[in-house]
Amino acid sequence: MHKPRMHLLASFDIAHLQYLDEQGRATQALPDFATPDTLQALYRQMALARLVDDRAVKLQRTGQLGTYPSSLGQEAIGVGVGGALAKDDVYCPYYRETGALLERGVEIEEILAIWGGDERGQDYKHAREDLPLCIPIATQLLHAAGVAFALKYKHEQLDEPPRAAVTCAGDGATSRGDFYEALNIAGVWRLPVVFVVNNNRWAISVPLAAQTASRTIAQKAIAAGIPGLQVDGNDVIAVRAAVADAVGRARAGQGPTLIEATSYRLCDHTTADDAGRYQPKEEVREAWHSEPLVRLGLYLRGRDLWSDEQEDELQRELAEILERALRAYTERPRDRATAMFDHLYAELPEAYLEQYEQLAQAGEGED
Amino acid sequence: MAQITLVEAITQALAYEMQADPRVLVYGQDVGRNGGVFRATEGLQQRFGPARVLDTPLAETMIGGIAVGMAVQGLRPVAEFQFMGFIYPGLDQILSHAARFRNRTRGRLSCPIVYRAPYGGGIHAPEHHSESTEALFAHIPGLRVVVPSSPARAYGLLLAAIRDPDPVIFLEPKRIYRAVRQEVPDSGEALPLDRCFVLREGADVTLIAWGASLKETLRAAERLAEEGIQAEVVDPATLKPLDIQGIIDSLEKTRRCVVVHEAARFCGLGAEIVAQLNDYAFDLLDAPVQRVTGYDTVMPYYRLEDSYLPGVEQILAAVRTALDYPDGGRA
Numbered sequence: 001m002h003k004p005r006m007h008l009l010a011s012f013d014i015a016h017l018q019y020l021d022e023q024g025r026a027t028q029a030l031p032d033f034a035t036p037d038t039l040q041a042l043y044r045q046m047a048l049a050r051l052v053d054d055r056a057v058k059l060q061r062t063g064q065l066g067t068y069p070s071s072l073g074q075e076a077i078g079v080g081v082g083g084a085l086a087k088d089d090v091y092c093p094y095y096r097e098t099g100a101l102l103e104r105g106v107e108i109e110e111i112l113a114i115w116g117g118d119e120r121g122q123d124y125k126h127a128r129e130d131l132p133l134c135i136p137i138a139t140q141l142l143h144a145a146g147v148a149f150a151l152k153y154k155h156e157q158l159d160e161p162p163r164a165a166v167t168c169a170g171d172g173a174t175s176r177g178d179f180y181e182a183l184n185i186a187g188v189w190r191l192p193v194v195f196v197v198n199n200n201r202w203a204i205s206v207p208l209a210a211q212t213a214s215r216t217i218a219q220k221a222i223a224a225g226i227p228g229l230q231v232d233g234n235d236v237i238a239v240r241a242a243v244a245d246a247v248g249r250a251r252a253g254q255g256p257t258l259i260e261a262t263s264y265r266l267c268d269h270t271t272a273d274d275a276g277r278y279q280p281k282e283e284v285r286e287a288w289h290s291e292p293l294v295r296l297g298l299y300l301r302g303r304d305l306w307s308d309e310q311e312d313e314l315q316r317e318l319a320e321i322l323e324r325a326l327r328a329y330t331e332r333p334r335d336r337a338t339a340m341f342d343h344l345y346a347e348l349p350e351a352y353l354e355q356y357e358q359l360a361q362a363g364e365g366e367d
Numbered sequence: 368m369a370q371i372t373l374v375e376a377i378t379q380a381l382a383y384e385m386q387a388d389p390r391v392l393v394y395g396q397d398v399g400r401n402g403g404v405f406r407a408t409e410g411l412q413q414r415f416g417p418a419r420v421l422d423t424p425l426a427e428t429m430i431g432g433i434a435v436g437m438a439v440q441g442l443r444p445v446a447e448f449q450f451m452g453f454i455y456p457g458l459d460q461i462l463s464h465a466a467r468f469r470n471r472t473r474g475r476l477s478c479p480i481v482y483r484a485p486y487g488g489g490i491h492a493p494e495h496h497s498e499s500t501e502a503l504f505a506h507i508p509g510l511r512v513v514v515p516s517s518p519a520r521a522y523g524l525l526l527a528a529i530r531d532p533d534p535v536i537f538l539e540p541k542r543i544y545r546a547v548r549q550e551v552p553d554s555g556e557a558l559p560l561d562r563c564f565v566l567r568e569g570a571d572v573t574l575i576a577w578g579a580s581l582k583e584t585l586r587a588a589e590r591l592a593e594e595g596i597q598a599e600v601v602d603p604a605t606l607k608p609l610d611i612q613g614i615i616d617s618l619e620k621t622r623r624c625v626v627v628h629e630a631a632r633f634c635g636l637g638a639e640i641v642a643q644l645n646d647y648a649f650d651l652l653d654a655p656v657q658r659v660t661g662y663d664t665v666m667p668y669y670r671l672e673d674s675y676l677p678g679v680e681q682i683l684a685a686v687r688t689a690l691d692y693p694d695g696g697r698a
Binding site: 188346351 | 418431435436439456459474475476509
């Protein structure tokens with residue numbers, strides 16, 4: 001056996017971006033966007049996301065909503081990602097996305113409608129080009145690559161302005177072929193796309209260590225030949241800064257980025273799950289120390305940018321917004337039963353007319 | 368005018384529509400420099416450039432999935448799966464997303480995609496290169512499934528598929544890719560989707576077939592004509608949604624029917640046709656509808672494929688059963 005000659009072909013470090021530590025102390029100078037107004041707005045949006053999630057879970061518990069996936073503890077990822085996009089960028093969400101959807105202008109009533117069993121919720125009034133919530137794991141990453149291809153194609157071939165596609169997935173999604181195939185094509189075609197992974201350490205009951213032997217998810221970018229980095233996913237400033245930077249490079253023709261945002265799922269997978277069966281209690285208690293809302297609140301209070309009065313005022317304002325949305329949701333009339341045919345094809349083929357008539361004549365059912 | 372084959376008609380349709388519509392692009396494995404393993408995209412990359420005719424990495428889930436993102440952004444992707452036997456990793460994307468985006472978003476976003484795939488047996492290919500699983504796709508709401516059976520129909524139906532606002536699975540019968548040549552004017556005129564084509568008129572029995580099986584079916588019709596039996600041959604062409612009325616129109620004349628397909632019989636398209644004729648045309652029928660199909664087995668390696676594929680003699684036997692019903696003698 002001859003000794004093989006060794007060539008160093010690659011070596012890597014994984015950046016881990018953080019601006020605020022768990023106690024809300026700045027660990028480095030904050031980025032330019034972090035003005036008092038912006039930070040207060042980020043705090044407000046995370047508080048709103050938490051409120052919506054909390055109420056949605058209660059609605060499900062009382063039979064007023066279907067299965068719902070909360071994003072408790074991961075609000076900084078959604079809000080940080082959503083806030084980093086320009087209006088004309090395209091967002092391709094998965095399903096644990098309350099913060100990002102709110103940032104993109106999806107209405108609370110629409111979010112509730114989706115989980116309340118009504119497709120009309122996906123017909124967003126705003127963010128018309130954003131993709132609907134995607135339930136099959138990791139499949140949306142390929143849609144984002146396709147959207148990015150189209151944006152690049154329209155920029156280069158049809159002279160439209162540069163735009164980027166951004167998508168998010170959970171840590172479990174990184175085990176799927178779709179994830180690798182999306183990173184791979186994005187690298188080969190240098191697509192203007194940003195892949196964000198919400199690494200909340202749990203894919204329903206399967207912990208990260210049982211999902212991958214890789215030390216980080218960010219390093220999975222290396223095999224695809226694209227940049228990858230980690231951010232503290234409970235630091236909304238870090239998430240926003242990393243995504244904004246990646247989106248900027250995407251728009252400038254510098255290709256895709258994988259961003260692993262580390263966090264912890266402080267809730268059940270969905271309302272149909274009981275995380276108490278598998279999440280170690282001590283680990284959960286520990287994770288509560290690094291949740292994102294308290295952290296930013298501590299920073300703001302430390303700078304006299306937030307007070308008890310402002311907090312009370314904010315909670316009153318958000319409660320009103322939520323109540324209004326809730327009224328709109330509960331008063332929403334059921335869709336016509338025949339709506340299930342209306343958007344199956346651009347025009348209903350003749351072969352469907354008999355079934356359509358049967359359903360129409362069966363009446364519209366109970367509301 | 369030059370006479371062209373079915374596969375050349377595919378190329379001609381792609382080139383016409385790429386020229387006419389800058390949103391149309393073609394991608395898949397080996398479709399660029401190599402012009403596709405069957406040469407269906409021959410010359411397109413040279414003519415339209417690598418930005419519109421793209422070789423992809425070897426990943427069918429990706430081929431299925433990126434089309435969704437391209438289409439919702441207004442492009443008209445035509446994706447090639449190299450063989451139908453390799454389409455399955457892309458199924459999740461086709462069934463879960465391409466077929467459902469319009470409905471899921473209540474019309475806000477839609478997927479005008481053509482997924483092309485050569486399909487069917489008879490070319491002595493290795494395992495996985497010869498199946499006919501059109502019924503899998505026909506089962507899925509939101510999809511169209513289209514199968515051409517001649518150069519002219521390949522040209523006209525592919526143009527229609529690319530222009531259609533919804534996803535189309537376009538299955539190309541590779542056994543007859545080069546079986547016949549026809550004059551196909553490059554007129555840009557599409558043929559209608561969701562409509563049967565009557566390929567041969569007759570009043571005694573209706574033969575229904577699509578794709579490569581039409582070769583044996585038309586030959587059977589010729590043999591029957593020698594015996595004085597006039598068979599009408601109907602090609603549904605669009606298998607989903609199915610133009611059952613076009614089939615019933617034929618049965619008004621013939622009252623007897625044989626369905627031929629090389630796919631397995633169980634839950635094949637033939638079963639759906641029989642069921643619909645039971646629903647809508649029971650009183651028209653003078654005999655039970657006969658099926659001539661592949662067996663409910665795994666498609667064999669090629670030494671046995673001729674034993675698997677429906678042949679002329681089987682079609683003739685089924686026609687005789689239909690004609691002789693109920694008493695072993697014709698009325």
